[in-house]
Amino acid sequence: MRTSIATVCLSGSLTDKLQACADAGFDGVEIMDTDLTVSYESPEEIRALCQRLGLRIDLFQPFRDFEGVSEELLAENLRRAEAKFQLMNRLGAETILVCSNAGTATVDDDAVVAQQLAALADLAAGYGIRIAYEALAWGRYVNDYRHAWRLVQLADRPNLGTCLDSFHILARGHDPAEIEHIDGEKIFFLQLADAPQLDMDVLSWSRHHRLFPGEGSFDLSGFLTHVLKAGYTGPLSLEVFNDTFRQTDVTSTAAHARRSLTWLADRASAANGWSTDRLPSAQSPRSVDFVEITGSDLGAADETLDQLGFTFRGKHRTKQVRLWTLGSTRIILNEQSQQPAPHLSAIGLLVDDAGQALARGAALGAPVVFRRTYAGDHELRALGAPDGTVIYFNDAPAEDTWVTEFEGGQAAVESSHAVDHINLSYRWHEFEETVLFFHSVLGLQAQTPENVPSPQGLVRSQVMRTADATVRLPLNLAPPTAPLPPRHIAVTCTDILELARRAQERGLRFLSIPDNYYADLHARFGLDEDYLSQLKTLNLLYDRDADGEFIHFYTPTIGGLFLEMVQRTGTYDGYGAANAPVRLAAQRRQLRPLR
Numbered sequence: 379m380r381t382s383i384a385t386v387c388l389s390g391s392l393t394d395k396l397q398a399c400a401d402a403g404f405d406g407v408e409i410m411d412t413d414l415t416v417s418y419e420s421p422e423e424i425r426a427l428c429q430r431l432g433l434r435i436d437l438f439q440p441f442r443d444f445e446g447v448s449e450e451l452l453a454e455n456l457r458r459a460e461a462k463f464q465l466m467n468r469l470g471a472e473t474i475l476v477c478s479n480a481g482t483a484t485v486d487d488d489a490v491v492a493q494q495l496a497a498l499a500d501l502a503a504g505y506g507i508r509i510a511y512e513a514l515a516w517g518r519y520v521n522d523y524r525h526a527w528r529l530v531q532l533a534d535r536p537n538l539g540t541c542l543d544s545f546h547i548l549a550r551g552h553d554p555a556e557i558e559h560i561d562g563e564k565i566f567f568l569q570l571a572d573a574p575q576l577d578m579d580v581l582s583w584s585r586h587h588r589l590f591p592g593e594g595s596f597d598l599s600g601f602l603t604h605v606l607k608a609g610y611t612g613p614l615s616l617e618v619f620n621d622t623f624r625q626t627d628v629t630s631t632a633a634h635a636r637r638s639l640t641w642l643a644d645r646a647s648a649a650n651g652w653s654t655d656r657l658p659s660a661q662s663p664r665s666v667d668f669v670e671i672t673g674s675d676l677g678a679a680d681e682t683l684d685q686l687g688f689t690f691r692g693k694h695r696t697k698q699v700r701l702w703t704l705g706s707t708r709i710i711l712n713e714q715s716q717q718p719a720p721h722l723s724a725i726g727l728l729v730d731d732a733g734q735a736l737a738r739g740a741a742l743g744a745p746v747v748f749r750r751t752y753a754g755d756h757e758l759r760a761l762g763a764p765d766g767t768v769i770y771f772n773d774a775p776a777e778d779t780w781v782t783e784f785e786g787g788q789a790a791v792e793s794s795h796a797v798d799h800i801n802l803s804y805r806w807h808e809f810e811e812t813v814l815f816f817h818s819v820l821g822l823q824a825q826t827p828e829n830v831p832s833p834q835g836l837v838r839s840q841v842m843r844t845a846d847a848t849v850r851l852p853l854n855l856a857p858p859t860a861p862l863p864p865r866h867i868a869v870t871c872t873d874i875l876e877l878a879r880r881a882q883e884r885g886l887r888f889l890s891i892p893d894n895y896y897a898d899l900h901a902r903f904g905l906d907e908d909y910l911s912q913l914k915t916l917n918l919l920y921d922r923d924a925d926g927e928f929i930h931f932y933t934p935t936i937g938g939l940f941l942e943m944v945q946r947t948g949t950y951d952g953y954g955a956a957n958a959p960v961r962l963a964a965q966r967r968q969l970r971p972l973r
């Protein structure tokens with residue numbers, strides 16, 4: 379697999395971008411015309427830099443609004459093109475992307491348009507240049523890849539081919555299977571971009587919301603399969619116009635981009651039984667093995683866990699670490715930290731093969747985290763998620779392995795309590811990369827995102843989970859100027875009223891819910907007065923849909939996190955989304971800004 383990336387995906391100057399592309403291991407680049415225009419380096423200097431960095435200039439782009447025009451405009455467009463061909467000769471770029479006319483086209487006649495493309499190709503031939511013609515989804519007359527391909531066939535020039543861009547094809551809902559009818563040698567270039575499913579005009583969707591493969595909802599593995607089956611042998615190139623990636627650190631975004639192609643090539647190979655570009659197989663987590671909370675003073679966490687009915691299982695024999703459990707929920711309190719505020723620092727996952735999970739993550743560029751272990755301690759392997767949260771893998775039963783290292787606590791109490799979900803919050807620049815991390819490394823599926831209003835702006839919420847929903851990670855994206863919302867661990871129970879009452883007796887102060895919420899609950903669900911007043915007394919929240927009910931409560935925040943107890947009835951599969959704004963507003967009242 380040869381890889382390439384358009385300079386428009388990244389922040390910085392052209393030279394910054396080229397350096398970052400080389401560092402990330404790309405083989406080539408698509409140089410955007412404007413990136414060169416705003417550079418102080420000459421085309422020869424950029425060419426020499428690319429050579430030194432081992433980058434091929436796979437494409438120069440875009441050339442706009444060429445075809446389907448009057449004779450007079452055609453002459454002007456050919457003059458404009460010739461100047462770019464001369465520039466490309468200096469740059470050492472051999473292929474130019476010509477996108478379908480979205481601005482000045484007045485002639486909707488395939489014979490005429492093909493003739494004009496043929497004239498352009500003939501002019502380009504004199505400079506040794508190839509034309510890759512791309513149908514923009516919003517092209518005036520040409521906006522379907524099949525139409526662009528018909529025009530390329532009609533024009534019939536050896537140096538004229540087509541450029542396929544997954545965004546334009548999939549955003550319009552055009553069937554990608556017909557790509558297999560195109561002669562592979564005539565697919566001069568392939569651009570790949572994912573995107574979330576959005577209901578908006580296609581131009582804005584394309585210019586602002588494209589994502590790297592694996593981060594959106596397009597079936598790019600299926601798309602790539604069609605292109606490869608057609609016989610395309612050129613580079614897989616990323617062309618992702620995205621408002622966030624244009625601002626994020628160029629080096630890490632280039633690495634993030636490169637990882638998305640490693641994942642995609644593996645997916646396509648796996649789907650087709652090909653042996654090339656394969657990664658160690660994804661280890662879908664079976665369950666949450668543990669959650670670790672770190673901070674220099676975790677006394678408040680001990681108190682809260684005790685009030686919720688967790689069992690203290692003891693102190694670690696060699697480290698300043700304690701363990702609390704409730705059923706299969708294991709919470710580790712780690713005081714080996716300089717950072718005073720308690721925060722959710724690590725998640726342990728039970729997988730079938732921890733070595734394989736680690737190898738896959740490492741092959742996808744996730745840092746392997748080394749942890750000092752003492753003689754006799756069970757060794758857990760770990761990767762760093764993009765925000766630094768550590769993900770541990772265990773493939774042996776916890777109670778028989780690392781749990782035995784804790785001493786001086788009480789015996790385990792059998793119960794059905796388990797981790798329901800772990801809610802993780804992120805800053806604006808960490809989010810997409812985290813989605814790609816959980817999807818590519820662990821095979822978690824992204825659910826449809828939702829926006830939750832908070833007093834400091836909209837919080838984007840996107841759940842990532844295993845196919846069987848045993849491991850669920852709702853990810854929250856903080857508004858850019860707001861403090862990071864606290865993270866939380868939600869634990870299941872079967873009798874939440876009883877559990878809440880006992881917790882209250884032990885002194886737990888629940889996150890206080892306003893009376894207005896209960897008036898709204900009454901209006902929405904017509905709950906029995908007595909039940910409603912029990913919910914209100916205990917600060918419980920309630921949701922219901924056709925599948926069942928969801929009853930839950932929150933503890934006050936402890937530094938950067940809190941706990942939630944939840945009871946699901948029937949097959950309720952949500953997270954009480956209607957209650958999230960109530961929680962965010964309630965927490966705002968008691969929160970001071972974090973990190």
Ligand SMILES: O=C(O)c1ccc(O)c(O)c1
Nearest residue numbers: 440475477512543584585
């Ligand atoms: O948004 C655009 O104008 C644009 C330009 C060039 C491309 O290859 C493309 O896919 C979109």
Ligand SMILES: [Mg+2]
Nearest residue numbers: 512543569617
């Ligand atoms: Mg494109």
